[in-house]
Amino acid sequence: MQLDRVVNFHKTIGDKTRIKIIALLKDGPLHGQALAGKLGLTPPTISYHITKLREIDVIYQRRDKNTIYFHLNEKKLEFMAKAILEIGGEKVESLIVSDEEKYKIINNFFNNDGKLKNIPAQRKKKLIILEHLIKGLKVGRIYQEKEINEHIKQFHEDYATIRREFIMCHFMNRQNGEYELNPKEMWLI
């Protein structure tokens, strides 16, 4: 179940007029003018809402002479309403920043010689770069400030800024001048 489908379903029925339409159609099919009358709206407005509801497949229509009757697809409604309960867990994390996206961003910010061009201003990108920069260091080991600096200098001369960013973004912490990586749960990514 894709995220966008679920979002779109809820966005669509998160509207007073459309929920009223759904409620009315539970008693049986109705045509546009009837809906317009009952809801105190004009036919174009009903058309607009019907289109949205048809897009998420909770209504369908049957024509009788000049009149189109709109029917509720209750099965679909039920299925989609329950979808939010299934979604998520670890899978979503990968949805949020896919490996492919990370790869692109890393490629953009590093030169071919492995040097970091500059520190991204955008938060998300910055985190991806920091996560990448920290890869050579090990969880559990204690580092002296000088060691951290040397490690960072491989990639960028402004080690002070990057070291500060490591702390601020919870990748590592400092205790009386010594540094240690935080457990991955604390990382913001």
Next chain:
Amino acid sequence: MQLDRVVNFHKTIGDKTRIKIIALLKDGPLHGQALAGKLGLTPPTISYHITKLREIDVIYQRRDKNTIYFHLNEKKLEFMAKAILEIGGEKVESLIVSDEEKYKIINNFFNNDGKLKNIPAQRKKKLIILEHLIKGLKVGRIYQEKEINEHIKQFHEDYATIRREFIMCHFMNRQNGEYELNPKEMWLI
């Protein structure tokens, strides 16, 4: 279950960021900065979304030192997700135009002597007034045009306009100069 609650629930979770938050919290509580990092957004934006989610009661929070952890209320989420399946039917019709509302509108448009002040421009109000005006006539009987006119003249001198409205809004139909009320299912109210 009130309509507004259901609408508000779906409006709130009909947003990509908020569904991602819900999905992330299914794996366990997280604090604001972690959410901001994982989603590539700033803390104020997370606050904004958390507030919305708290309003519909699907998240709650526990503080640990300086950090507030946000928890998902899965029971509530499930209950609200299924609420749309219960709503509706005949009850909703009365929600749409309550008797109280009808009473008010009728009072506004009629004088004490029982005369109609004017024909409402707003569609919904017009339908309520027309429904009220038609009450003296019987389903199943055939009326001559003159009879219809006399009936309407009790309330308003412009019988021609009102007679036309009766037809246009499906309260009655004309067949070679004779008039008959339509069955109530055809009325737009």
Next chain:
DNA sequence: CATCTAATTTGATTGTAATCTAATTAGATA
């Protein structure tokens, strides 16, 4: 009590959504 960290509020900006009137289209029927 001074200071730090995390969260929230404020104000501004930008994009999206709901509704209407007027014009158009699609079928049905005479």
Next chain:
DNA sequence: TATCTAATTAGATTACAATCAAATTAGATG
């Protein structure tokens, strides 16, 4: 094929929602 009815589309207006940077608040801790 001309005409009627119902539905839809187009265009404009207005209201609302998501986001951020900057300022503020609320607890925790030295």
